[in-house]
Amino acid sequence: MKTFDELFAELTDRARTRPEGSGTVEALDAGVHAQGKKVLEEAGEVWIAAEHESDDRLAEEISQLLYRVQVLMLGRGLTTEDVYRYL
Numbered sequence: 001m002k003t004f005d006e007l008f009a010e011l012t013d014r015a016r017t018r019p020e021g022s023g024t025v026e027a028l029d030a031g032v033h034a035q036g037k038k039v040l041e042e043a044g045e046v047w048i049a050a051e052h053e054s055d056d057r058l059a060e061e062i063s064q065l066l067y068r069v070q071v072l073m074l075g076r077g078l079t080t081e082d083v084y085r086y087l
């Protein structure tokens with residue numbers, strides 16, 4: 001189990017070290033357009049899960065949305081601080 005901040009630190013490290021086989025590295029290399037599409041796709045899956053699926057499935061879809069948002073943040077060079085200052 002990890003928090004939003006812990007995942008972001010992990011993904012930041014993936015971006016820096018670029019380990020072989022990392023899906024994050026692949027997603028970052030795909031560019032902001034592809035990263036944005038993934039955010040939208042995952043948001044749609046969250047919506048569908050919220051209306052039609054179990055709490056557990058919804059939680060899983062939300063976790064994937066958070067991951068896709070973090071990839072997009074990294075793709076654009078944003079930090080968590082950039083976002084948190086608006087919360």
Ligand SMILES: N=c1c2ncn([C@@H]3O[C@H](COP(=O)(O)OP(=O)(O)OP(=O)(O)O)[C@@H](O)[C@H]3O)c2ncn1[C@@H]1O[C@H](COP(=O)(O)O)[C@@H](O)[C@H]1O
Pocket residue numbers: 010011014021022023024025038041042063064067068
């Ligand atoms: N939390 C996640 C995470 N959530 C979602 N995903 C990816 O997103 C996919 C699910 O989203 P989609 O529905 O868009 O994917 P799909 O349509 O099933 O398949 P593809 O689009 O990938 O072909 C998963 O199969 C993963 O590839 C994640 N990939 C990685 N992480 C975590 O990120 C960290 C770094 O991962 P790597 O970069 O892969 O080492 C690790 O802690 C991982 O647990």
